[in-house]
Amino acid sequence: MIPPLEQVREMLSAGAAKSSLLVEREEAVAVAQFLKTDPQLQLDFCSCVTAVDYIKQDCIEVVYHLYSVALKHGPVALKVRAPRALEQCRMPSLTPVWRGCEYQEREAFDLYGVKFDGHPDLRRILMWDEFVDHPMRKDYVPPMDYEWEPTPHAETLARAKQTGGTVPASALEAKK
Amino acid sequence: MSATGIIQTQTLEVSLGPQHPITHGVFRMDVVLDGEYVVKLKPVMGYLHRNHEQLAEKMTWLGSMPYTDRLDYFCSMTNNWAYALAVEKMTGLKVPERAEYIRVIMAELTRLLNHSCAIGFLLSDCGAWFTPVLYALREREWILDFFETVSGARMMCNYMRFGGVRVDLDDASLAMARNIVARWPAFLDEFEKLMTENEVLLARTQRVGILSRNLAINASVSGPVARASGVEYDIRKVDKYGVYDRFDFGVPVGEAGDTFDRYMIRILEMREAVKILEQALRDIPAGPFIAPEAKLRNFKVPAGDGYGRIEAPKGELGFYLVSEGGAKPYRYHVRPPSFINLTILEDMCLGQKVADTVIILGSVDIVLGEVDR
Numbered sequence: 001m002i003p004p005l006e007q008v009r010e011m012l013s014a015g016a017a018k019s020s021l022l023v024e025r026e027e028a029v030a031v032a033q034f035l036k037t038d039p040q041l042q043l044d045f046c047s048c049v050t051a052v053d054y055i056k057q058d059c060i061e062v063v064y065h066l067y068s069v070a071l072k073h074g075p076v077a078l079k080v081r082a083p084r085a086l087e088q089c090r091m092p093s094l095t096p097v098w099r100g101c102e103y104q105e106r107e108a109f110d111l112y113g114v115k116f117d118g119h120p121d122l123r124r125i126l127m128w129d130e131f132v133d134h135p136m137r138k139d140y141v142p143p144m145d146y147e148w149e150p151t152p153h154a155e156t157l158a159r160a161k162q163t164g165g166t167v168p169a170s171a172l173e174a175k176k
Numbered sequence: 177m178s179a180t181g182i183i184q185t186q187t188l189e190v191s192l193g194p195q196h197p198i199t200h201g202v203f204r205m206d207v208v209l210d211g212e213y214v215v216k217l218k219p220v221m222g223y224l225h226r227n228h229e230q231l232a233e234k235m236t237w238l239g240s241m242p243y244t245d246r247l248d249y250f251c252s253m254t255n256n257w258a259y260a261l262a263v264e265k266m267t268g269l270k271v272p273e274r275a276e277y278i279r280v281i282m283a284e285l286t287r288l289l290n291h292s293c294a295i296g297f298l299l300s301d302c303g304a305w306f307t308p309v310l311y312a313l314r315e316r317e318w319i320l321d322f323f324e325t326v327s328g329a330r331m332m333c334n335y336m337r338f339g340g341v342r343v344d345l346d347d348a349s350l351a352m353a354r355n356i357v358a359r360w361p362a363f364l365d366e367f368e369k370l371m372t373e374n375e376v377l378l379a380r381t382q383r384v385g386i387l388s389r390n391l392a393i394n395a396s397v398s399g400p401v402a403r404a405s406g407v408e409y410d411i412r413k414v415d416k417y418g419v420y421d422r423f424d425f426g427v428p429v430g431e432a433g434d435t436f437d438r439y440m441i442r443i444l445e446m447r448e449a450v451k452i453l454e455q456a457l458r459d460i461p462a463g464p465f466i467a468p469e470a471k472l473r474n475f476k477v478p479a480g481d482g483y484g485r486i487e488a489p490k491g492e493l494g495f496y497l498v499s500e501g502g503a504k505p506y507r508y509h510v511r512p513p514s515f516i517n518l519t520i521l522e523d524m525c526l527g528q529k530v531a532d533t534v535i536i537l538g539s540v541d542i543v544l545g546e547v548d549r
Contacts, residue, residue: 048509048511052506065494065511077483100516104516
């Protein structure tokens, strides 16, 4: 685990720090700590955190763009991948390393369903709390009407079925 | 009164917003108060969320250019530029020199416009109810008139294109810009005379909402808020995008990191922006205003990913784009400065009075179109 980090430093300083690193989930925190504290890199500013849904490769990639305020170089893109399936779509949070990841990781969780282990406050941030799906995933199908609720009238339900209106699962639960 | 003779108090949860003028839009702060003091604060956002990113992923590359105007609706010019810069980075399009100068002029005028309104509204939050902001809006109107003359719209300018800008500046509009720049220092002097040494302002803002330098860096705070805390980092100086390396200007840096510094840094940045504008309007060369090889139709970006960022008036505005080589972006992500600057809102407000949270939020300068996207 440790030896490659030395190579990382050489790679990054040779490439004028315009590179990207794809790391394993288990090693993400150690690599992040190294990038932040190494005296030649000092990537202390985690500028941008986001996720990308690579549906063909069956993975969700979280990208951290790192800069150095102390040494004024960057960016280095740190990439971590997780499987798309919701149960396995998890990775360690880098919020303990860079506080600036906090809201951005929450956003990635909200819109992509990536669960960050060790995040202090992992809740939805842009969508409302009752929302069930993760809307930025490439296979997300939006419902006909977000605010549609079933009424007691059977014919309304039947008409909704005809027009292809989807009934939110939470609403059906409430009706039972 | 309890048996021990000590008055028992309970903490009180207050929901500040979302429908309240102090929140500058539809934004809510869930605050837990112990008497008048804040013991916990959680920002709640998303009321204006429209999934800008997904909409852009379903449009052509150029199709989302007008939509970037709606992010930070005060600063449509810089939003356009950040997006154009990210795409130009990926395609390798060269921007003609005149277009770079026009972009600098537009971005710095946007900075004047944004900062004057930001401090105007901040003073409104302090209780100077609408007098200072009226002066700021009066001057802003000159810039908006200029934007309307050039681009056809006051706020939703949709002015930049990949490889240049949409319309050239003629001599009349350049004279208009020079006129605005010439009158700006007088406005700042008047404004400062009115406000900066005002006793109420000093009492309300000094040593309120202190943000330490280390926390500012660690929490990815950018722009005037970070510089007020002593972080000497300006993307115009670090990345030298566009033609910013040709201008002589300083980067004001604060010391205390309190609300007063965040007010003062904006005034000083406006003075520096005036310097840049004077030089840009003096040196602007003749030539094409858009790269001849730039295509508006059938525009494609080579496969790969890229991150472009600029120093927007509110901080670092970045675009992370992933292309598959097609006519649409595969992934389009905005790095909104005012959203990320909210990360430290709780840290700045803890232990302050509830009335101070209003001023602290005002000094962060958020726009909800950008926070919620």
